[in-house]
Amino acid sequence: SQWGEENLQALSIQEGEDVTMNCSYKTYTTVVHWYRQDSGRGPALIILIRSNEREKRSGRLRATLDTSSQSSSLSITAAQCEDTAVYFCATDDQGGRALIFGTGTTVSVSP
């Protein structure tokens, strides 16, 4: 499997809190994708971070990539109820044509 340490399976937080989820991967990758999946829908990309970037931000989202430790993290600042979703990380496969997805982290944000 591409994934070493499993994603943390579930996180429950209150509105306004910050949350971070982590992924570690086994083989070299040039890019890490972070997707969110809302209930009953397909995943949607929220951040894509490449191997020449250590950090990338999009609104309240922040992704980091550490190629030396082969790990990536996604942080949500001041979480809102609408951030409730399953978050997946994914890396490109050896051929660069497909993605390998982690098992996902369920984030539940309550008022």
Added chain:
Amino acid sequence: GGIITQTPKFLIGQEGQKLTLKCQQNFNHDTMYWYRQDSGKGLRLIYYSITENDLQKGDLSEGYDASREKKSSFSLTVTSAQKNEMAVFLCASSNRGGQDTQYFGPGTRLLVL
């Protein structure tokens, strides 16, 4: 922008039945994918196609066939549905494989009685 359409939205089949799922994209993307998602789990790659008439097996291809007859469409066939099988099949497309955003359809929910 573009959209990925999957039909049907729900599919109920019988054990042993051959079932076909369809996917259309209007992004004009070269690469299309089929994933299977079991409840509470991640996505597992079944088949992908980098161009019309091309097929590449993913880790979960056994028990499935696929067909890419046009650039815009990609079909998946469950060759023999397994009793009590329940999963969501997700279609996606991208411009440059793993280097680019994958755009997903809403999924087809399969239930085998």
